[in-house]
Amino acid sequence: MVRPPCCDKEGVKKGPWTPEEDITLVSYIQEHGPGNWRAVPALTGLQRCSKSCRLRWTNYLRPGIKRGNFTNHEEKLIIHLQALLGNRWAAIASYLPERTDNDIKNYWNTHLKKKLRKDGPEDCQLGPTGQRSTCKGQWEKRLQTDINLAKQALSEALSFDPKPNDKLVPNSTGTSSIGENGSTTQSSPFYALTTDNISKLLEQWNKGSTSNSGSSSTETETETSGSGSNCAMSPQPIDSVVGLGLNFCGPELSMFESWLLDESTDQDQGQFYDMSLDFDL
DNA sequence: AAGCTTTTCAACCGCCGTTCC
């Protein structure tokens, strides 16, 4: 049985929001806070469905949203995160608190996809095993495949006992972590890629790039400190990189970190692919 | 200047997982 659309009622307005509607919604949320969206239309008198209200708030009216051009830094962050997480825009957006998932999604679809396609021939020449593959798939999709492979492998290797001298630093989820300086604290060839670790990586990168990335002269990275509140990479728990709680026993951190953070990713991507298949479990 | 095409992005749609009753 197919549930009828939530807004499939008479008298429910669709289309662009008017300033008056925005004011009504903002006033309500200022008073009651966001949440309980189903009550919003009734309590505000807005002729909108609850979903529409929530969307308008989260994508447009919510304070702290940065609009306008994406900085070079943000762009690279999105590209890296998209490669890691796939089209999980909400997860990606959790690393760019000033951007909405919708914004990031739009930016990806309108700018970055095109950009990557343009750069495609180089990016897509080598597949994970080094052989040529079609550019159509794009390297980030193959990465996802690799992650899935790793997930499968991990489930088979659950009984794997770390060697005593594997200096993995367990975190709350029982996986390893990155040291405070952002570098790996262990020399083990295995490194558990967790949300926590990515957060730290990105945090490091953020710090580093604020001082040296400034390739975009029109918009500096200092924008991110504008609000000062939640613009630090909030490690708001996103789903594990590979979802489903997989702790990705992937390539050595230094390699992965290079791949993730390096400005020129081409070379490292290839290396990363090679490595992703090297740890044959 | 006008008409056509392309690009952008706000908003909608539908699915899915979670919560509530």
Place this chain on the structure above:
DNA sequence: CGGAACGGCGGTTGAAAAGCT
């Protein structure tokens, strides 16, 4: 426990703006 409702997410659409001829 099961069904309904809700909230959240990703994909898609379409109107407006921008660019091009």
